[in-house]
Amino acid sequence: MFGMKKDEKLNKSLNIDSLIGEGIKIIGKIEGNGNIRIDGVIEGDVDYKGSITLGETGKVKGNIICEDIIVAGEIKGNVNAKDKLTLLPTGNLIGDLEVESLVIHEKASFDGNCKMVTTNSNVKEFNAEKKNEKVKENK
Numbered sequence: 001m002f003g004m005k006k007d008e009k010l011n012k013s014l015n016i017d018s019l020i021g022e023g024i025k026i027i028g029k030i031e032g033n034g035n036i037r038i039d040g041v042i043e044g045d046v047d048y049k050g051s052i053t054l055g056e057t058g059k060v061k062g063n064i065i066c067e068d069i070i071v072a073g074e075i076k077g078n079v080n081a082k083d084k085l086t087l088l089p090t091g092n093l094i095g096d097l098e099v100e101s102l103v104i105h106e107k108a109s110f111d112g113n114c115k116m117v118t119t120n121s122n123v124k125e126f127n128a129e130k131k132n133e134k135v136k137e138n139k
Contacts, residue, residue: 017050022057029062038073045077056090063095071108078112 017034020026024040033049038058045062046052052066058073068083071091079085079093084101087093087108097114104110 016053020058022055054091 015035016037018032018036020036020038020040020042022039026040026042026044028044030042030044030046030048035051035053036048037053037055038060039055040057041059041061043061046060046064046066048064048066050067052064052069054060054069054071054073054075056072059076060074061076063077063079064075065080067081068085069079069081070086070088071093072088073090074092074094076094078095079097079099081097081099083099084103085097085099086103087105087110089105089107091105092109094109094111096112097110098117099114100117100119102114102116
């Protein structure tokens with residue numbers, strides 16, 4: 001209902017540079033950039049300068065650092081997403097999370113701690129909005 005429409009989610013997940021398919025299991029650290037879709041299994045840390053889409057069959061047992069991530073599969077480890085994490089209804093995250101923007105859909109599972117971080121630009125915008133509200137109240 002709210003957020004991205006189904007077509008937008010599909011288009012975003014189809015715009016991929018790398019794919020780890022359903023029948024693939026990787027043991028070790030993954031590093032790279034661009035957009036990656038994971039439908040297989042990774043046992044190790046993922047350090048990615050870009051977007052990650054974890055499909056329903058995707059599983060990661062390790063820590064993840066990325067720009068943003070969409071989770072429909074399972075993560076057992078900590079996640080540091082510099083921008084946004086979206087946990088879809090089939091998504092399961094067991095671990096701590098550090099993120100700027102978080103969306104958790106109904107029926108998704110999250111077991112851990114969450115730390116919301118803000119960038120300086122967000123703080124400036126928020127303070128400017130509060131200042132404008134005070135000016136309007138005083139008039």
